Structure formats: structure tokens, C-alpha cells
Amino acid sequence: MIGCHLLWLLGCSKEEQVPKTNDFVSFTGKNTYSIPSIQVDTLCLEFKVSEGFHIMSDEEKFAGITTKIRLNTPEGLSVGSPIFPKPKALQLRGATDTLSVFENHLEVLLPLQVINSGKKGNFILKGSLFYQACDSRKCYFPRELAFSVQLKCFNLSQPGE
């Protein structure tokens, strides 16, 4: 009985999980958002950093590749600078260096304002998250995660969804 437990436990401890090469960050936000016409609003873009991974934060003071949001802003929509959350300080094992990173859930706020909603009253906001990830084994070349959200305008007198 002890031998079986021992063998089972050793087998589990020796098993390494090989990371998938591009499965570092995923977009977990909604596909469609309602935004008021004219009034400034804030869009929350949600991402999930895969378990065991971290990505460099947006803070420029560090030498690494910072996380950025790149946007293809459609005409009629004004988008402000992305607002990133407070990063986590990560001490490198075996070194004195400290990294500024994002882990787990990442919410990026985008201030935006509809300037001209046009006839359709909808926008497709396309963008990408540019980031550089490391995990417990390696650091990886920068990746870029594309995302796309539909923005449906509503007048304030007619509440959105």
C-alpha cells in the first residue's frame, strides 16, 4: 500500500506540464458593449494570463518589454490612453532584481467617447495586447493577442442593455 502511494506521488511530482507556445494570455471580455452617445464612458477590457505565467507590466521604468494596448480606432469614436491596474512586484529567484508584472486577471480600462455615431450607431473596435511573458521555466519572445469588440450606442433617454 505504501509502495503504491509512493510510486503514485513520485510519478505526479516528476510530471512536467509543457506550456503551450502561444497560450499565455486570452481575451475574456464580452464581445459586445453598450456605450452612451456623446457622454464619456469607460470600456473594461478583460484578459486572463494563463496560470503559471506572468507578463511584464506597462511601467516604462523597467528595461523589459512593457505591455501595451494597440488600437485601430474607428472614425467617430475617440479613445483615451489605456489605464492599467497596479502591477505586482516579482522578485527574481537567485537575484536582487524585481520585476513589475501582471498575473491572473488583467483589466484594462479604456476611456472613450462617441463623437459621431453615424447611421448605424455601432462601432467595431479592434485592437491587440502586446506583451512579453515568462513562466517558471522560460521567458518567451513578445506576443500579440488580437481582440475585437462591438460597441452599440444608445441615447441616454433610452437605457442600453
Next chain:
Amino acid sequence: MKFFSSNTPILYSGWIVLTIIVVAFLEACTPSNAHNDQLEQNPYLGINAPSFELPDYHGALYNSAQYKGKYAVIHIATTWCPYCNAEAPYLEKLYQAYKDKGVEVLIIDVKEDKELVKEKLIDRFNLSFPVLMDADGQVAASFAPDDVIPELARDEVMLAANLIIGPEGKIQFFSLLNTNDFDAQLIHLKSRLDALLQ
């Protein structure tokens, strides 16, 4: 005789706890896996290192053949790799300590603009040894074993790796980045170098 009694759950839990304690004790007594791999199980030791010819920041060409007869410590890096940056000062210290013993040090920088390399690596860490520009990553890739994380690009596998090439051109030390056992101060590499220089 009943095989299972009312005390079976308690006994079973006790064996599991005992097993966990034994395994934890064995793991604690076992030296670092990275160190073990390096000294005992590394299949890449003793094989001929790939040849290369790369320019430094000034355009001067460095050929692997010019390191024959010497020990060459090679670190494969990018300016944005945090572990490479953590090692860089210790590579310079190592070079200063060993250059009079026939040891050369060089960094192979992967796929970056040379002005960026000069600013973020050479000048930032005041490196006095050659930093070579591997513009397409092919040289870094040539060092990567085929069977290590095969789904990754070969040059990506080699980021933050350290090697020692012996005077006859054979690999004498090969260490891939393990962030769980990161050796920024190059203790294992220096230990191996000291053993080779005896």
C-alpha cells in the same frame, strides 16, 4: 476476518500522511535538479559546439574558430530578457576574473537592433567583452537541442542559456534557463569552469 474495519479510514489517512512526509524528506535531500542535470545527465556535454560567425556592434566579425585553444563562456540573450539582465553584471565580473586564465566571454544577442543592444546591454552594464549580433537568430537556434520544448522556436528555447565551449570546441557546460532555480551569479558555471581549469 473483515478486510475493512471501522478504523480503516483513520489508518488509510495515516499512511497517506506518512507517505507525504517520506517523499518530502527525500525531495529535500535531493540536490537541485538543474545542478544534477548539468553534472550527470546532460546529454549535450562533450559534443561539438556549432560553428558560427557573427559581427559585434562595430561590425567586426567573430568566428568560433578563433576560440580554439581557449575556454569560451557564451550567454544567449536579448535586452528585454529580465534573467539575461540579472546575469549581465556577473558575466562581466566573471570575464574580469578569468580573462587572464585563457577564458573568453561573449554574449550572443538574438534578433535585435544593434543600437538597442548598445544602449540596453553594452553601455547599461559596461560590458567589456564582445556582444555579437545574431540578427536572424540562426546561431542561437543552432545550439538548441531538437528534443527540448520542440513546439517552441529553437532560438526562443535558447534565451538566457549559458554554455562553456572547451579548447577543442566541445560543449563542457550547458544550462537552459530555469526560473525556479535561477543562477544569476553563475555559481554552477564558475564551479564547472574551475574544475575544467584545474
